[in-house]
Amino acid sequence: MMASTTVILLFCLILLGIPVGLALIGxxxxxxxxxxxxxxxxVGLSIMSTSSNYILLAIPIFIMAGxxxxxxxxxxxxxxxxxxxxxxxxxxxGAATVLTCMFxxxxxxxxxxxxxxxxxxxxxxxxxAGYPKAFSTAxxxxxxxxxxxxxxxxxxxxxxxxxxxxVGPLFMAGMIxxxxxxxxxxxxxxxxxxxxxxGQPEPFDLKRLVSAMFSAIWVIAMPxxxxxxxxxxxxxxxxxxxxxxxxxxxxAISVYRVITFKDVVDVCKSTIKLSCMLYLILIGASxxxxxxxxxxxxQSLVEMVLTFNLSPLExxxxxxxxxxxxxxxxxxxxxxxxxxxxxxxxxxxLGINPLHLAVLMTVNIELGVLLPPxxxxxxxxxxxxxxxxxxxxKALVPFYLFLIVALVMMTYFPDLSTWLPTAMSHSL
Amino acid sequence: MTKSNLSDYPIIEKIEKTxxxxxxxxxxxxxxIIFLGVILRxxxxxxxxxxxxxxxxxxxxxxxxxxxxxxxSGPQLGLDAIVRMFSARWQRVTYYFSAFVMLAISGIxxxxxxxxxxxxxxxxxxxxxxxxxxxxxxxxxxxxxxxLMAIHAILRIMSNPPEVDPS
Numbered sequence: 001m002m003a004s005t006t007v008i009l010l011f012c013l014i015l016l017g018i019p020v021g022l023a024l025i026g027x028x029x030x031x032x033x034x035x036x037x038x039x040x041x042x043v044g045l046s047i048m049s050t051s052s053n054y055i056l057l058a059i060p061i062f063i064m065a066g067x068x069x070x071x072x073x074x075x076x077x078x079x080x081x082x083x084x085x086x087x088x089x090x091x092x093x094g095a096a097t098v099l100t101c102m103f104x105x106x107x108x109x110x111x112x113x114x115x116x117x118x119x120x121x122x123x124x125x126x127x128x129a130g131y132p133k134a135f136s137t138a139x140x141x142x143x144x145x146x147x148x149x150x151x152x153x154x155x156x157x158x159x160x161x162x163x164x165x166x167v168g169p170l171f172m173a174g175m176i177x178x179x180x181x182x183x184x185x186x187x188x189x190x191x192x193x194x195x196x197x198x199g200q201p202e203p204f205d206l207k208r209l210v211s212a213m214f215s216a217i218w219v220i221a222m223p224x225x226x227x228x229x230x231x232x233x234x235x236x237x238x239x240x241x242x243x244x245x246x247x248x249x250x251x252a253i254s255v256y257r258v259i260t261f262k263d264v265v266d267v268c269k270s271t272i273k274l275s276c277m278l279y280l281i282l283i284g285a286s287x288x289x290x291x292x293x294x295x296x297x298x299q300s301l302v303e304m305v306l307t308f309n310l311s312p313l314e315x316x317x318x319x320x321x322x323x324x325x326x327x328x329x330x331x332x333x334x335x336x337x338x339x340x341x342x343x344x345x346x347x348x349x350l351g352i353n354p355l356h357l358a359v360l361m362t363v364n365i366e367l368g369v370l371l372p373p374x375x376x377x378x379x380x381x382x383x384x385x386x387x388x389x390x391x392x393x394k395a396l397v398p399f400y401l402f403l404i405v406a407l408v409m410m411t412y413f414p415d416l417s418t419w420l421p422t423a424m425s426h427s428l
Numbered sequence: 429m430t431k432s433n434l435s436d437y438p439i440i441e442k443i444e445k446t447x448x449x450x451x452x453x454x455x456x457x458x459x460x461i462i463f464l465g466v467i468l469r470x471x472x473x474x475x476x477x478x479x480x481x482x483x484x485x486x487x488x489x490x491x492x493x494x495x496x497x498x499x500x501s502g503p504q505l506g507l508d509a510i511v512r513m514f515s516a517r518w519q520r521v522t523y524y525f526s527a528f529v530m531l532a533i534s535g536i537x538x539x540x541x542x543x544x545x546x547x548x549x550x551x552x553x554x555x556x557x558x559x560x561x562x563x564x565x566x567x568x569x570x571x572x573x574x575x576l577m578a579i580h581a582i583l584r585i586m587s588n589p590p591e592v593d594p595s
Contacts, residue, residue, distance in 0.1 A: 017511035018526050019499075026533050033536075044544035047537070048567055051491055052484040060487065061459050235466060242462040268452035269497075272490055275455070276498035279491045 002035035003295040006288065010338075020334040021277060024284025028291045039294060043287060050286040051279060054238060055161050060275035061241035062152050065248055066108035067267040069222075070117045072252030072259045077216035078103050079121050084212040086186075088204040091193030093129040094139050095186040097122045101143035102182040105150045106223020107244065111332075111369050114144035115377045119384040129199040137385045138395035139189055141377045142403070143182070145366035148332070150178035152226050152244075155336060155365055157237060158282075159358045162289075162340050167237045168230050169421035173355035174362060175227075176420050181406050188402060218251045231424065278333065285337030298345040305346050312350045316360060316411050319343065323361065327368025331376055335368060336361060356410075359417035363410050367403045370396055440583060447576060448497035454490035458483035478559045485566050492573020496580045499530070520589045527584035534578035541570030 006027045013023035032039050050056070069075065082096035082103070089095070101118050108114045119140050126136035148155040151171035160167035193199055222244055229235040235243060252259040292298060305315065326335050340361070347357045369377045378389050385392075410416055465479035511522050547553075548564040555561040 013529065015510050016522050016525060018529055022530060022533055025537070026529055029533065029536055040540065041543070044537075044540040044567070044570060047541075047570060048488070048544070051488045051569075052566065054480055054484050057458065057462070057483060057487055060455060061462070064455070064459060234470065239462055239466045242459045243466055245459050246463050264456075265452065268456050269448055272448070272451045272455045272494045273498045273501065276451075276491050276494040280495075280498075 002031045003292055003297045005035070006031040006291050010288070014330070019277070019280070020331065021280030021282075021284045024281065024288050024334075024338070028284065028287035031291050032287075036294060039290075042290070046286050046290050047283050050283050053161060055157065055167065056279075056282065058152070058157050058167075058236075058238040058241045059154055059278060060271055061238065061245055062108070062154060062157075063110060063113070063274055063278075064267060064271040065222075065241060065244045066110055066113035066117070067271050068245060068248045068252065068259075068264075069104070069107050069219075070113065070120075071263045071267050072248060072256060073121070074107070074219045074222075074248065074252065074256070075100065075104055075117045075121050077212065077219050077256075079118075079125055081209075081212040081216040081220075083125065083202075084205065084209040087129075087202040089190065090201050091190030091199065092201060093126060093199040094131060094136070094189040094193040097126060097136070097139050098143040098182060098186045098189055101140065102146055102150070102178075103220060103223060105144075105147040105178070106152075106226055107219075107248075108147050108152075110154050111145050111147045111366070112376045112380050114147040115140060115380040116384065118144055119381050123385055126199075131193070131198045132196075132395075133385055134387055134391045134395035135192075135196070135198065137381050137387055137392050138399055141370055141381050141392060141396060142399035143185060143189075144377060145369055145403075146178050146182055148365060149174040149181070149359070149362050151175070151223075151230065152237065152241065153362065155332065155362045156358060158333070158336055159340065159354075159361070162285075162337065163344050163354060165354050165358075169355060169425065170358050171227075171230060171237070172421040172424055173359050173417045177359050177363070177406070177410055177416050180416070184406070185399075185402060188398070192398065218255050222247060281334055281337060285334075285341075288338060289341035292341060298342055301342055302345050302349045306349060310350070312347075312352050313411070315346065315350055316352065320360065320364060320407060320411060323364040324367060324371075327364065327371050327375075330368075332365035332368050336365060353414055353418050355421055356414040356417045360407070360410055363403065363407045367400070367407065370400065370403070436587070437583065440579060443576070443579070444497050444500060447493045451490040451494035451497075454486045454493070458486040458490070461486070477557045478561075481555060481557055481559055481561065485561065488566055489569045492569040493576070495573045496576035499577065499580050523589040524585060527581050531578055531581035531585070534574040534581055538571045538574040538578060541567065541574060545571060 009027035009030055010023055013026055014020060018026065029043070032043060078100045082099040083093065086092035086096040086099060097118065100122060101114060104114050104118055108117070122140055123136055126139070127133065151174065153171065153174055156170040156174060157167055159165065160170050225244060225247060226240055229240040229243060230237055249264070310318070323335065323339070326339065330338070344357070369375050372378060372389055372393055378392055382389050382392060461479060461483045465475065468479065469475045511519060514522065545564045545567040548567055553563045555563060
């Protein structure tokens, strides 16, 4: 009774426009107050343990790194480098934008930050190259979703915090899928641009390429720092976030000379405001999970699924459908924190590798950020491009198909997610 | 949709700006301490326990202090597509409903946070690390943060709802 009241109330509050964090907290509080008031004293402790979780501290600091990269205009040298590298091939300007997103994904870990950063600099470049606005907006909307698949993925940090799996292997699990999807999308965008006759190839200029490379090398070092730092064991994810912030600040001040003290203050303020809203969701999710666990819901769900005799693959296909539908109503983070505490025990009982589950859920979230009416990338890019959401959604159709194919591949081939972390753990 | 008319209440505006600045400072403080930990461990080969403890306390305070400004001018992570389909009158009703829900949640959490803080203060509860940090100082962020959120909710109830979207 307590669990069903919580779920019904949660969805009513969300549908009435209450921020998701508050809806989670409110519905859980009502359930505890009316059905199990002896649990009330634990609520405060549960909130404090979520807000003072050291692993979760990586989230605000990576958000700060992303905000710093935007304010420090660190995406500019990347745009120039990828253009110098790929613009000479037909459809190269579009593919270059995808490559920029892949590099930038290694700094931000958040799709909205990436869409905002690459959108601001990439859209005018594609405009100038003769790409239709809707198509170039769709390219950036889709390519910026890679931000949550490759390290430092905020989704993986959350997955780690909720399921208590180490974050290093989770980061690595997203690497191969992220790179493969990026490369496949570069080919697809180049093909679609060539077929549509968008953008003429530019002559190859070695001098421009070398100069762009020298200019961008400082920014490219950031994602390298994240991956090497974490996997060499030199830094924890939270530490590497602080190193990236320090490094980003140093290069923005001394190399690119674009950031002022006021910008740094603004970065801190926007970081804490976004982090505050995210933490409210995390606090709400921990209370929600607390209520569900107190009622034994995960255990009941496991028993129910086991009676259906589902194979792991059948379960994952069902899960994909469910997450896709939920993606139309909930933002990625909320979808993850609400469903994961319920899904994880079931997946464990079916013997599904947590790394495989993490990648699948992340690709689902990637699709979700592009789905109306709540897809955050749609809103960010609609604001930057001035296009209506409907126009962007229409241009996104081939990209939806692309992501669905990617999702099917990830579902059928768990090795894509599990091979690299397993191989790296053997080599250490 | 959620901007309060802060300029009508200069004291509240001042409180919001101050708490936002303190929260921003605590965030960068947490990042600096973590970075210092990296330097101390890798260069000076020492790793004091407070290095991982202090940033979490600082950030806890930052999150709760920022509650007011986050709701006032931060990103609103929620689903308002359904509400926008309502008539202007019902959009106003949901606006006030949302503010009352916010006030009720703030009130309950303020109370629970105060009880927790008071208990920890009375029992002299400290962290189980070498720092032995008094836990009530950390928990105090909870009632103060939700008090700020309650003030924001009251402000919303008192102010006129923003222009509704008739589409």
